[in-house]
Amino acid sequence: MIKSKSTSLDVARLAGVSQSAVSRVFSGASASKATATKVRKAADALGYRPNSLARAMITGKSRIIGLVVAYLDNQFYPIALERLSNALQAQGYHILVFMAANGEDTVIKVVEELIDYQVDGIITASVAMSSNLTQRCAVAGIPVVMFNRGQDGSGHSSITSANVEGGRKIADFLVAGGHKRIAHIAGWEGSSTGRDRRRGFIDGLADHDQRPIAVIDGMFDRDAACKATRALMARPVPPDAIFVGNDHMAFAVMDTLRQELELRVPQDVSVIGYDDVPLAAWAAYDLTTVRQPVNRMVEATIETILAKIVDPARPTQKIEIDGPLIVRGSARIPKGWTQ
Amino acid sequence: MIKSKSTSLDVARLAGVSQSAVSRVFSGASASKATATKVRKAADALGYRPNSLARAMITGKSRIIGLVVAYLDNQFYPIALERLSNALQAQGYHILVFMAANGEDTVIKVVEELIDYQVDGIITASVAMSSNLTQRCAVAGIPVVMFNRGQDGSGHSSITSANVEGGRKIADFLVAGGHKRIAHIAGWEGSSTGRDRRRGFIDGLADHDQRPIAVIDGMFDRDAACKATRALMARPVPPDAIFVGNDHMAFAVMDTLRQELELRVPQDVSVIGYDDVPLAAWAAYDLTTVRQPVNRMVEATIETILAKIVDPARPTQKIEIDGPLIVRGSARIPKGWTQ
DNA sequence: TCCTTTTTTGCATACGAATGCACAAATCAT
DNA sequence: ATGATTTGTGCATTCGTATGCAAAAAAGGA
Structure with missing residues (x-):
């Protein structure tokens, strides 16, 4: 039976070598074949493992x-x-x-x-x-x-x-799909990610002489996204497509559209997300999105x-x-x- | 501008006290108000923070x-x-x-x-x-x-x-719902969690003089769960209810039933999961499940x-x-x- | 075989903070 | 004011490993 924590010194004594020798064997420094085996054997017998913290103190890593x-x-x-x-x-x-x-x-x-x-x-x-x-x-x-x-x-x-480019791709796709009333539930304005996607998207629409009919900050938050969806669909002229700043929010948007507002996706409203998390591929959502690799x-x-x-x-x-x-x-x- | 990493000794010197004094101030041991302030001031000036690794070495924690x-x-x-x-x-x-x-x-x-x-x-x-x-x-x-x-x-x-009890609750619920052909896609047989839920479920059915028409090990895996679903529904007498060993697999089961087999949940098949992860509450699944608190x-x-x-x-x-x-x-x- | 070069090895020290011990200072009671 | 306590402080040592240095051993060369 192995006793309790043993140190390099214990191993050294058992192996009949110096503590430095033990250290060198375990840190991969030069050591003769003979001592290496002696040390390894003693270490096994004692259940010795080098203490990472002590090692970190010396090496600074x-x-x-x-x-x-x-x-x-x-x-x-x-x-x-x-x-x-x-x-x-x-x-x-x-x-x-x-x-x-x-x-x-x-x-x-x-x-x-x-x-x-x-x-x-x-x-x-x-x-x-x-x-x-x-x-x-x-x-x-x-x-x-x-x-x-x-x-x-x-x-x-x-x-x-490449978030800006990603936003553009989505703009291109929605415009090519013939959408005329495109809205954006954006990622949190305080994040570069959210801002870049939004900018790419708006610039992309502009290239086709469109502008989003509305942009709402969804804060990367599920509840905020649900609220934003309701607000969008309650407008006199609701959107026919929504680009949502990430998949996580897009799921919320789809849930709200389908279950609460009883709309069909994509027949009534197209939804696009961003991230391509595994869930996006599941049949319940089957979400069109930009993959983050x-x-x-x-x-x-x-x-x-x-x-x-x-x-x-x-x-x-x-x-x-x-x-x-x-x-x-x-x-x-x-x-x-x-x- | 702060220099680079400073130690308790640096602080001690600047504050005009001993290294032990610094240590005591930062580890909450007794120290006079006067030295404490001196030390704190010096520490701030140097941007000193105690080294957790060194501390861990001494204390053994x-x-x-x-x-x-x-x-x-x-x-x-x-x-x-x-x-x-x-x-x-x-x-x-x-x-x-x-x-x-x-x-x-x-x-x-x-x-x-x-x-x-x-x-x-x-x-x-x-x-x-x-x-x-x-x-x-x-x-x-x-x-x-x-x-x-x-x-x-x-x-x-x-x-x-309480996995055994959880399994029982589900059995009771399904039986009370009038289900007569109940199947179980179980959690991984190698895990106590999977085994206990299964055992509770089977015992619970037995209390109502029922037995599951089939039990398949879903390995807590999405693909395995999909396969199991297909296998179950391909039987001459398919189940009218499936208890799935956890929510993660239950989502896969629902996806397969609804999109692939074009069945309605719960009209054609009832599905119950286990865990109550947030996703279970989302409208797309709206999954009946046992909550793990x-x-x-x-x-x-x-x-x-x-x-x-x-x-x-x-x-x-x-x-x-x-x-x-x-x-x-x-x-x-x-x-x-x-x- | 003897001397040079290379490889091993042990010794001693360092890393940075915590703590037992002994002593100094402050507090208190009388 | 004096002695008895309590509180605070510095000294020295410790944790477990890595590493520069010098000495010893091994390998190589002629």
């Missing part, structure tokens, strides 16, 4: 990445979290998760705690950071990468999908942050990854539409 | 809880994660997240890494642990609490909802694990929390049903 996320009810984020976690695990990093509802004070507190834990880097998802906070991280020498949210002049790298966004995020950990001097990057329009059944399909 | 979770596509888990994280944050703990698809080797690796990080406790969600692993944790002196999964004789505490399960989990951290001698507990049947529109409602 905790191999912990802090992940700050605002909410998990939008399916996009748990999935991103899952992928991020898996990818980082594969690189020997680990994720310390913090929930931080958008709100300056919570985020501040959270980031301070992350700094306390000497995280090697911070990934923020769906969270904005004040410049104050930005500076704190800079001081602590902790690289920050913003996932699915950009922030100009923050000094942080950001990874998003999560896998590639995750890859880019990890690459960016790890590179910056290795070389802090590396300049910040703003990466935008293009995503396709996924045509399903929630919006009228233009005649002869290909691609 | 990392204030990190490891969370092992198998998947996040079932909405139940991200929500649990969110609640767990928030509750633990409030207690000054933090969550190190590990994804571990069910599979002995992954789990082993993950738990070892958790031990390396000296976590104070481990919460497993939807993950089984071998007795080998159990022993390792015991040796390392790390308490383990299993969330939404039980395991007799593992020596770990577990928090679940996440909040209370989370509370119990946290209470259990924190108690065991403080007092390792505390006996393991097996807590089951009762959850109500939430009657919505996906299953025929018995005449005169109250409650």
Whole structure:
């Protein structure tokens, strides 16, 4: 039976070598074959495992990445979290998760705690950071990468999908479908993601000499989206198509249209979302949407942050990854539409 | 401008006190008002924050809880994660997240890494642990609490909802609704959760002199559930009601029934799920289901694990929390049903 | 075989904060 | 004002591992 926690010194004594030898075997430094086997054997006998915290103290690298996320009810984020976690695990990093509802004070507190834990880097998802906070991280020498949210002049790298282009694609598609009264329930105005999609969409409509008959901020919130839908459909001239700022809200819009207002999608109203979460493909919604390529966004995020950990001097990057329009059944399909 | 990372010694020097004084101010030990202010001032000036890792080394408490979770596509888990994280944050703990698809080797690796990080406790969600692993944790002196999964004789505490009773409630409800050909797409046979619900359900039917016309293991998987649905409905005598082992699969079942087989729910087939994830309340599904009281399960989990951290001698507990049947529109409602 | 070069190894120290101990200062009672 | 307590503080040590340095061992060259 194995006793309780044993240290490198215990192993050293049992193996008849010095503590440094044990350390070297476990940290992959040079060691002769002979001692390596002796040490390994002793370690196994004692159930020894190196203490990551002690190691982190010396090396200054905790191999912990802090992940700050605002909410998990939008399916996009748990999935991103899952992928991020898996990818980082594969690189020997680990994720310390913090929930931080958008709100300056919570985020501040959270980031301070992350700094306390000497995280090697911070990934923020769906969270904005004040410049104050930005500076704190800079001081602590902790690289920050913003996932699915950009922030100009923050000094942080950001990874998003090509939201402006995405908005344009949707505009093109709806116009091609012959829609004449197009409305937009936008993503939260306080987020770059929401703003960019909206801008691309409006610019895209303008290219066809149209303008949205209404734009309402849906705050990325389900209830807000339901309300917005009712407001839109109560207008004297209701829209014949709605572009919704993300899938999560689009589901709410479809529910409201179909069950509450007893309208048909897409016959009465076309609905388009943004994200292409798995749920969008389920038959109940069958939602036409723009895909955010999560896998590639995750890859880019990890690459960016790890590179910056290795070389802090590396300049910040703003990466935008293009995503396709996924045509399903929630919006009228233009005649002869290909691609 | 603040320089780079400063230590308690830097603060001590600036404040004109000893390093111990600084330590005591920040760890809440006794200190005079006078020194406390001096230290606080100096700390602010330097942007000092205590190093959690160093602190953890001395105290032997990392204030990190490891969370092992198998998947996040079932909405139940991200929500649990969110609640767990928030509750633990409030207690000054933090969550190190590990994804571990069910599979002995992954789990082993993950738990070892958790031990390396000296976590104070481990919460497993939807993950089984071998007795080998159990022993390792015991040796390392790390308490383990299993969330939404039980395991007799593992020596770990577990928090679940009252799954057997839940299964019974569903049986009662379906029978009261006059269903005569009841089928069950069960949760993964390898999980206590799946087994208990199934057992309660079958026992409940038996009390009314019925037996399910078929029981298929849906593995908690969407595709498996779709397949099972097709198989059930292709039978010479198809079921008039299906109890599905969790909501996540129930959505798949409803999608398949309605879109693919063009059947009406509940007119042609009643469907009942288990969990009551937010999605179940959305109009598109409006799913009758048994609620797992996440909040209370989370509370119990946290209470259990924190108690065991403080007092390792505390006996393991097996807590089951009762959850109500939430009657919505996906299953025929018995005449005169109250409650 | 002897000397040079390379590889191993142990020693001692460092990382940053917490804490037992002994002493100094402040508080209190008489 | 004096001695008895309580409170506050500094010193030195500790946690478990990594690493620069110097000495020892091994390998290589002639």
